[in-house]
Amino acid sequence: MNRWVTVTNQARGVTLGHKVVKADSFWTRAKGLLGKGSLAPGEGLLLSPCRGIHSYGMRFAFDAIYLDRQYGVIHIIERMPPHRSGPMIREAHAVLELPSGTVRATGTAIGDQLIIR
Secondary structure (H helix, E strand, O other), X not given: OOOEEEXXXXXXXXXXXXXXXXXXXXXXXXXXXXXXXXXXXXXXXXXXXXXXXXXOOOOOOEEEEEEOOOOEEEEEEEEEOOOOEOOOOOOOOEEEEEEOOHHHHHOOOOOOEEXXX
């Protein structure tokens, strides 16, 4: 069963993803994007709860948006390359992983408010 959600940046009036998978169990968070060859436009992964990410074992770069409990943007990594560790952000409650270039294309910035439906 796919558990897709749509993620919209309320501050910018743009959709970040319409086919974002919720990873909210131990196993779905552990697997993350491992095994995927890429993310198509509109796809993504919402890891929750999550304070930090890595890209070990990944085959592609992606954008990562760290979110607080209200889905406010508190940290951004653009084009995170494979085989790296992202920072642990104590205030983070979730991390949204999107196709590389999504942050720049949508103008998403720290302080923006996201809506997840």
